[in-house]
Amino acid sequence: MIKEEKKFDIEEMDLPEGMTTDYLSDLFSKYTVNMPDECEIERVINSLSEYIPQKTKWYEKLYKNFKYFIERWNISLYSISHAYWIFTLCLYIFGFYIVYSNGVNPYITIMLISPLPFVLGILEVIKGREEGVLELEMSCRISNREMVFSKLTLAGIYNIILNTLLSIMLININENVDILKVTMVCLTPFTFVSAVSLYICSKTRGYYSCMACIFIWIAISFSISMSPKYINRFFSIDFFQYLLILISGVLLLIFNTKKFLKTNVLEKEVN
Amino acid sequence: MKLEIRNVTKKYGKFCAVKNFSYEFTEGVYGLLGPNGAGKTTIIRILADVLNPTDGSVMLNGEDIKDMDYRYRNLIGYLPQDFGVYKNFTAHRFLMYIAALKGLSKTESQKRIEELLEITNLKEYSNVKTGTFSGGMKRRLGIAQALLNDPKILIMDEPTAGLDPKERVRFRNLLSEISKDKIVILSTHIVSDIEYISKEIVLIKKGEILKTGSSESLTNEIKGKVWKVLTDENGLKTIEERFTVGNIFRNGNKIETRIISENRPDDSAEAEIPTMEDVFLYYFDELSE
Amino acid sequence: MEDEALIREILSGSKSAMELLVKKYYNIVFSYIYRYSGNYHLSYDLTQETFIKMIKAIRTFKISDGKFKSYILKIAVNTCKDYYKSNYYKNVGKNFEEFDDEKISGENVSDFFEYKEDRQKVKKAILNLPDFQREAILLKFYYDMKISEIADITNANESTVKSRIYQGLEKVRKEIEGGEKLDKRRKEI
Ligand SMILES: Nc1ncnc2c1ncn2[C@@H]1O[C@H](COP(=O)(O)OP(=O)(O)OP(=O)(O)O)[C@@H](O)[C@H]1O
Numbered sequence: 001m002i003k004e005e006k007k008f009d010i011e012e013m014d015l016p017e018g019m020t021t022d023y024l025s026d027l028f029s030k031y032t033v034n035m036p037d038e039c040e041i042e043r044v045i046n047s048l049s050e051y052i053p054q055k056t057k058w059y060e061k062l063y064k065n066f067k068y069f070i071e072r073w074n075i076s077l078y079s080i081s082h083a084y085w086i087f088t089l090c091l092y093i094f095g096f097y098i099v100y101s102n103g104v105n106p107y108i109t110i111m112l113i114s115p116l117p118f119v120l121g122i123l124e125v126i127k128g129r130e131e132g133v134l135e136l137e138m139s140c141r142i143s144n145r146e147m148v149f150s151k152l153t154l155a156g157i158y159n160i161i162l163n164t165l166l167s168i169m170l171i172n173i174n175e176n177v178d179i180l181k182v183t184m185v186c187l188t189p190f191t192f193v194s195a196v197s198l199y200i201c202s203k204t205r206g207y208y209s210c211m212a213c214i215f216i217w218i219a220i221s222f223s224i225s226m227s228p229k230y231i232n233r234f235f236s237i238d239f240f241q242y243l244l245i246l247i248s249g250v251l252l253l254i255f256n257t258k259k260f261l262k263t264n265v266l267e268k269e270v271n
Numbered sequence: 272m273k274l275e276i277r278n279v280t281k282k283y284g285k286f287c288a289v290k291n292f293s294y295e296f297t298e299g300v301y302g303l304l305g306p307n308g309a310g311k312t313t314i315i316r317i318l319a320d321v322l323n324p325t326d327g328s329v330m331l332n333g334e335d336i337k338d339m340d341y342r343y344r345n346l347i348g349y350l351p352q353d354f355g356v357y358k359n360f361t362a363h364r365f366l367m368y369i370a371a372l373k374g375l376s377k378t379e380s381q382k383r384i385e386e387l388l389e390i391t392n393l394k395e396y397s398n399v400k401t402g403t404f405s406g407g408m409k410r411r412l413g414i415a416q417a418l419l420n421d422p423k424i425l426i427m428d429e430p431t432a433g434l435d436p437k438e439r440v441r442f443r444n445l446l447s448e449i450s451k452d453k454i455v456i457l458s459t460h461i462v463s464d465i466e467y468i469s470k471e472i473v474l475i476k477k478g479e480i481l482k483t484g485s486s487e488s489l490t491n492e493i494k495g496k497v498w499k500v501l502t503d504e505n506g507l508k509t510i511e512e513r514f515t516v517g518n519i520f521r522n523g524n525k526i527e528t529r530i531i532s533e534n535r536p537d538d539s540a541e542a543e544i545p546t547m548e549d550v551f552l553y554y555f556d557e558l559s560e
Numbered sequence: 561m562e563d564e565a566l567i568r569e570i571l572s573g574s575k576s577a578m579e580l581l582v583k584k585y586y587n588i589v590f591s592y593i594y595r596y597s598g599n600y601h602l603s604y605d606l607t608q609e610t611f612i613k614m615i616k617a618i619r620t621f622k623i624s625d626g627k628f629k630s631y632i633l634k635i636a637v638n639t640c641k642d643y644y645k646s647n648y649y650k651n652v653g654k655n656f657e658e659f660d661d662e663k664i665s666g667e668n669v670s671d672f673f674e675y676k677e678d679r680q681k682v683k684k685a686i687l688n689l690p691d692f693q694r695e696a697i698l699l700k701f702y703y704d705m706k707i708s709e710i711a712d713i714t715n716a717n718e719s720t721v722k723s724r725i726y727q728g729l730e731k732v733r734k735e736i737e738g739g740e741k742l743d744k745r746r747k748e749i
């Protein structure tokens with residue numbers, strides 16, 4: 001309880017007749033307050049500490065981010081279906097097999113399958129909405145936004161690993177295969193097709209539009225494979241032009257990932 | 272613990288689903304009761320932090336849940352009204368996945384999942400794909416997942432939809448067992464689910480609070496407005512035209528009707544003790560007109 | 561430590577600076593909110609809310625804007641106002657009028673009762689004031705704010721503040737003296 005002697009400055013104002021400083025001080029000091037105990041103040045301090053901006057060293061940050069992603073990817077592994085891993089792996093084995101035994105053009109093969117794991121990964125990401133689990137996922141501690149991002153990055157990294165492995169194997173079985181050219185025909189479709197698929201999925205939010213992307217890409221690949229002159233023209237551009245294409249592909253991919261995250265999860269609307 | 276809805280409004284386009292809604296929850300079971308389209312799910316979603324209100328806020332112990340973000344979601348367990356599962360997951364895997372999203376460690380989750388499968392009577396289906404589950408089994412899986420993180424705030428939208436009477440009783444007992452130190456918020460239009468276990472019932476109509484109170488006080492308030500009238504086929508027609516009619520029992524030619532009416536509908540009418548079901552009819556019947 | 565230095569430390573991530581700041585201003589904020597609302601339970605929550613709003617906005621606080629005390633009181637004033645605007649309060653809050661849980665260690669029992677009665681009278685008189693008068697009077701007589709500061713905190717101009725205080729005081733006196741007369745009459749009977 002505090003019952004302070006009230007001191008206040010009344011120079012600057014008029015008071016109703018008969019009210020003196022003493023009178024007022026006596027009057028107001030009667031309305032005492034029981035101060036809460038320490039634990040109430042502790043409670044406030046605890047909840048405030050969440051809002052203190054944290055300064056950490058760069059390597060601590062790095063370690064934290066690393067741990068964070070490992071954790072999130074671990075959870076992503078739970079939700080991505082086994083079928084996804086098996087199917088994509090088979091796709092690459094099949095690709096290698098037809099080049100190896102049937103002599104199919106290695107460039108066409110790797111071009112065709114190089115963006116598929118990621119685009120199929122998008123399907124896994126929007127599965128939650130499709131099967132009505134999204135609302136529940138959104139109410140969990142780890143936000144849906146984090147999960148979508150982690151699943152996308154996981155699918156992206158997985159895709160790049162598969163592409164690298166296939167490229168290495170193709171180079172090993174056939175010394176005519178050029179390392180730069182292989183990189184070109186796998187990275188260009190990977191960035192552009194992924195970016196376009198993300199764009200379309202963020203516009204339509206649909207399972208089927210994502211499937212459509214895959215089929216359109218397959219159709220395009222086949223028509224390209226029918227007329228090798230396109231490929232040859234593509235191969236004739238110089239390194240810097242190629243670098244330009246690649247950079248614009250990567251930028252497009254980043255831009256559309258952001259867009260996808262925004263339209264898919266940020267607005268808390270479940271329909 | 273105090274969870275407060277403060278002046279929450281939710282608009283879908285021009286349509287106002289929830290209007291300037293304010294309420295306060297403390298430990299105990301609360302039932303949101305209202306007819307279809309009253310706005311129960313909308314409020315529940317806002318409480319579960321899956322829907323942003325157009326206006327207003329939800330505060331937990333004086334802290335806005337938007338500021339608390341994951342700290343708030345860490346405290347809640349939520350069962351949505353339309354609850355889907357990944358069909359090719361087994362029950363166990365689904366629960367492991369949700370547990371991971373709730374930030375539980377693997378060993379923690381294993382133990383908890385065992386317990387919850389037992390409680391919800393799903394133990395033998397632990398390794399069965401959820402795609403083969405019946406509606407009631409899915410609902411029970413939903414109840415299990417909501418309890419994974421031992422939530423301080425449990426929010427369930429029509430938790431008993433699709434449960435058989437035996438499971439319903441089990442669920443009710445479960446709730447009264449665990450609700451001691453929790454805020455439990457249920458929405459339903461099945462009166463018997465909440466009649467005996469809830470500390471307070473909130474009657475909602477067209478996005479606004481119509482009335483709140485314990486089931487005792489709500490039934491007391493309509494004392495003397497519930498009647499039993501004996502009649503026959505011809506009489507029934509006029510009664511249905513003039514009054515809000517509850518249950519109708521046929522017994523040969525005789526028909527016994529339960530009527531909600533401000534005044535004695537008929538000299539032969541006998542006053543009945545009101546139940547929550549009568550309360551529901553009393554407050555929500557005009558809606559169908 | 562000066563408030564300015566504390567705030568600088570908080571901005572650079574010091575938790576202990578925040579603790580010091582909270583401990584320094586807790587009583588001021590809490591007592592304002594309690595005196596404004598007359599309800600302990602509510603005051604705990606609104607006090608927490610006030611501090612959270614403060615820390616979220618602390619980046620934008622400039623020393624040149626004035627004293628930290630008036631800054632945080634301004635947040636407290638607005639937090640209370642917002643709460644009482646809420647229609648939850650209109651529906652339910654008013655019925656929650658708590659019974660007074662003031663614990664007083666009076667040596668003399670009759671003194672204690674007299675004191676309690678007086679306190680109750682002043683409390684009631686203040687709580688019965690319209691909120692803008694109550695704000696001004698609390699800020700003036702409990703926190704010794706200057707008229708110009710009160711004007712800033714309550715978003716009004718100085719002459720308005722002065723007249724609010726004047727009228728508020730008259731009302732308080734009326735309520736207390738009226739009550740006393742009533743009491744006397746009661747005792748006579
Ligand atoms: N996404 C939406 N877009 C437009 N209107 C909506 C949307 N969701 C709900 N509504 C409308 O808001 C109102 C309240 O819906 P809500 O689902 O909250 O009702 P409810 O009380 O849960 O009903 P029920 O008992 O049928 O579950 C309804 O009229 C509904 O049509």
Ligand SMILES: [Mg+2]
Nearest residue numbers: 311312352428
């Ligand atoms: Mg609903």
